[in-house]
Structures are given as structure tokens and as C-alpha cells.
Amino acid sequence: MDLPEEILAHIFSFLHLQDKCNAFTVCKAWSNIMTHPSSWKDTEVRCESGTSVPDGYSAFLPLVRNLKLRMGLIDPANRKTALWVLRQAVARGDGRLEGLSICCVGNTPLFYAGQDLQQGLVDILTNGSSLTMLDLKGVPFTLSDSFVRSVAMLCPALLSLFINNDSLVCGVNAETLRQVLKCCRSLNVLGVFQASLSQDVFKDLMLPERPALKKLELRCERSLKYTLPFCDQIWVELKLRHPRLWVELELDHTLPELHFSGALQPSIPVRCLRLLTFTLLLDVVQIVGQSYAKTLEVLELQTTASPELNSALMALAKQCVNLQEFHCYCVVSQEVITAFITNCPNLKRYTLKTHKEPHPWTCTKLK
Template identity: 90%
Template sequence: MTHPSSWKDTEVRCESGTSVPDRYSALLPLVRNLKLRMCLTDPANRKTALLVLRQAVARGEGRLEALSICCVGNTPLFYAGQDLQQGLVDILTNGLSLTVLDLKGVPFTLSDSFVRSVAMLCPALQSLYINNHSLVCGVNAETLRQALKCCQSLSVLGVFQASLAQDVFKDLMLPERPALKKLELRCERSLKYTVPHCDQIWLELKLRHPRLWVELELDHTLPELHVPGVLQPSIPVRCLRLLTWTLLLDEVRIVRQSYANTLEVLELQTIPSLELNSELIALAKQCVKLQEVHCYCVVLQEVITAFITNCPNLCRFTLKT
């Protein structure tokens, strides 16, 4: 049990309010990839989670490479996560070896100062995910530019699309930057207050990073009139999640016309209709690279048959009659 290979991928669940046994704490410095899962309801769980992380980082001699944080349970009323954000900053003073930081699982708004501090403390980061399910985007474009400047090796980035200003695109296209592999974008109500990106800027980004693929998630808080502006045809979309609970006839039509050569995962939360069935059948005939399809409304059997027949790589689907 003391061999390092036993602790390459480790998940620690802080959900019961108890502390970590001493015999287990002695092994935490061996962890390479750590996933912290904590219940926010009890402050003791947050304290235990930070203690686990401190032990994994402080005595790990640079072994910890990836950190993922996932929060479960009901979030306390008016809880903004200051203790967790400050605790992470304090601990990651020794986080020079960290290459992956995934904060998609935290429910509170991440502040500008927190993201700037993390970027400065972890310059070796190659993957950074701050596109969590907060109600609003708390990270502005200048903070994102600072993070790109501090972390010169960033090639995978998960952010709110509201943080992507024109200057951020220019920074991503600088010749000295490494190839951008993946861009995860969360699109929500904050886009109402930003200037929409033209298709040309996406075309230029795709030319600079030809192997880039994009994951788009459209939240139900995004106004329906802003959805077509987000779905620019030159975005190399591999995964698309339309979680809007609105009529998506035009959007499905745009998807099959623009992303037929790249789309592999599609998720829809919408309203059933005969017109939707027709659009989905047409989509199945054009987006033949699909590997996953999840449609959370009732469809006709013909829709299921169309996907199974036309998409040979389809391995997972949620389609119900």
C-alpha cells in the first residue's frame, strides 16, 4: 500500500464530518491525481478537505499533479466559499508542480483575485477549469489574460464565455503560445452584457490552433435571442449541450449545418414536437460522427432508428418514446 503507483488516482470523500485517520494521512503525500469530494452542509467537511489537500501538497515533494474539487449537498444560505478559496490559495503556495486544476464542481462564484492568485502560484498549469455552475461569471477578461501570461503552458481551458474578450483571443493566438487543444465554454446570462464574437475571430483561432476542439454548454439562463449568436459556424464544436428548455428547432438546424464534420456529443433539453422529430432525423443523417446523443424529451421511434442507422460510432444515447 505504500507503493506510489497505488495512489496515482485517489478520491477522498469528506461527507461524514469525521477526520481522516492518521494511518491514511501518512499516505496522502503519495497521491498524484487527487479528487476532493466534500459536503458543504457541515463546515467540518470543508476543514477536513483542506487538511487532506495540505497534507498531499506540503509533504508530497511535488508529486501532486492534478486536483479536482467537487461539492455535494445543499449549499448553506449566502455561502460564497471564501473559506475554501482562501484555504486553496494558502495551500497552493507549494503547488508549483500542479498541472491540472478542475473547479467545475464548486457551486459558488470564483473571484478575480482567487483566479489571479492560483495562476501565479501554479505556473506549470496545463489545464484550468473555472467554468463552474455559478449563477454569474465572476472572472473578467483581464484576469483571464493574466492567467494566460502566468501559465505559459496552458493548452486546455474551461471558462465562462463572458470572460472571452477580443484581447483574450489575441493572446491565445500569439505565436509563442503552445497549441490550444481544448476550450470548454459555459454560456449563461452574463453574455447579455458582452459584445458577441463574430465568426471571423473563431476562424482565425481555428487556423492558429488546427487541432482545437470546443465544448459549448448553453445554460437555461441564457436568453433565447442570444443563442444563435453563440452558435457561430466556424467554432470547431465537438461537444454541444443545449440545456435551455426552449424550442430548439432553429438551433438544431444550425447545428447540423455548421458542425456536421466535428460534432461527437449532443445533449438537448427541450420541448417535444413533430417538427423537432423531423429536425433530429435530418441531424442524424448529417452528423454521422456522433458518439453520444441525449435528448431529454419524448421522440418518435423513427428518430431513434435514424441515429442508430446513420451514426456508426454511437455508443451512448438517451432517446425515449
């Protein structure tokens, strides 16, 4: 069955660059469709293992509206190619690039701080940017205050900004985050380290002139132990100001157990919770059931198996009936699996195993 060109162009837009190039050579009809701007709206470019942009296709990079860059960090040539790709999409695209996601793959060079990539990104965005989404969760190095401030000043149209990356250290202080909110006045989706928040940041988020905050992603790691915990009342006030706000909360394995309760305030509108702590979580599971039963839709646990955990999880299944995904990366009893399937009618995906499996564990899909 022949599909309309517009539908094929939309399908092709989700292919990464090499697959787009392969589709270009299939037939004349596909070749013509691949020159359509819609085919390049969403494009992934992989700069790894010595790969580069095939000759003849760099001219299409200015057509990209949403760009995902995957790069290997070991070889400096990969980083150079990635910056070149970004330069084509930004400078030659006349500021038409709207979304940018950067993901680093492979091992990170020893003592590599990512200064070349951070400075290169700032230099490229200086030429003009209409970015509305910037996702840096996939970079493994610490993002500096100066870099984040520069990005905010160069990209005032940002609606979504994610700087809650996998760095071991939070490099963005509260004053920098306030500067981001000041420069990017339409920002309504934000991903940050919880250690970057402060009372003043909360006050800025609650200003009457700010747009409705839709989503807040918070990563809680060891930097949090150097900050004072927020009282629950401030979350109550934030919810009143932004009633449709939902929060994705991640507790990292570097966060001391002593600080778990401070991060899990009961009035946080948590829809997605990732407890990646590798610690005993019996008390935390009870807190989750008591505080987030009405809002929680996705829960992920990395903990230690025990009969007590099985009992706590079965009780949790009866409380968090709105769960759509549940992933527990330790062995549980069959009764736990039955409890979640029985009590959570919206459950679509789960990872629950009665026996250890080779990594990675497979996920069961129900819907």
C-alpha cells in the same frame, strides 16, 4: 489467477480512500501492495457526512499525484477536513501533486460564497505547487478575480485549468483571463465562461509563442447578455492558429434565447455541444446540422417534445454522421431512434425515449 503487484497497484490507484483502506485489511499481500506509491497515484477522498481520513492512512496522502476531493458544504467540518487533506498532499508531498479536482456535493448553505475554501486553497498552494491540472467545475460558488489570479501566479506549470463551474454568475473578467495566460505559458486546455472572453484574449491565444491549444470548454449563461458577440471570423483565425483545437460548448438555461445565435458561431470547431436550455430548439437544431455536422461527436438536448422536433432530429441524424453520443431529454418518436442508429455508425451511447421514465433516464449503450 495471481496478478503482478504492479498491475494490482495500478488497479488500487483508482479506488477512493475508504476502499483503499478496506483493501489494506484483506490480506498481507494486498497490505504490502497498498504501501506502493503507485497505489496512491490517483486517489479520491470524500469529506462528507462527518467522514474523515482514517487514522494511519494520512501518511500516504503525500504519495498522491492526482487528487479528487469530494466535500459536503453544509458542515464546516467537512470543508476543514478537505483543506487538511489538501495540505497533506501539497505541503508534505514536496510539491509532487500534479492534478487536483474539487467537487462539492449536497445543498449549498444560503449566502455561502466559498471564501474560506478559496482562501484556504491559495494559502496551501503558497507553500509550493507543481500542479499541471486544476479542475474547479464542481464548485457551486462564484470564483473571484483575485482568487483566479492568485492561482495562476502560484501554479505557473498548469497545462489544464477549468473554472467553468456551476455558479449562476461569472466572476472572472477578461483581464484576469489574460493574466492567467501570461502566468501559465504552457496552458493548452482551458475551461471558462464565454463571458470571460474578449478580443484581446483571442489575440493572446493566437500569439506565436503560445503552445498549441488543444481544448476549449465554454459555458454560456446569462452573463453573456452583457457582452458583445464575437464575429465568426475570429473563430476562423483561431482555428488557423490552432488547427487541432476542439471546443466543448454548453448553453445554460439562464442564457436568453435571443443570444443563442451569437453563441453558436458556425466556425467554432464544436465537438461536444450541450443545449441545457429547456426551450424550443427547432431553429438551433437546424443551426447545429448546418454548422457542426463535420466535427460534432457528442450532443445533449433538454427541450420540449413536438412532431416538428422529431422531424428536425431525423434530419440532424443524416447530417451529423460522426456522432458518438446523443442524449435528448424529452420524448421522441421511434423513427427518431431508428434514424440515429441507422445514420450514425459510430454511435456508442444514446438517451432517446418514446415514453417518459422516472428520473434519471437510463442511457442505452451500443458499443
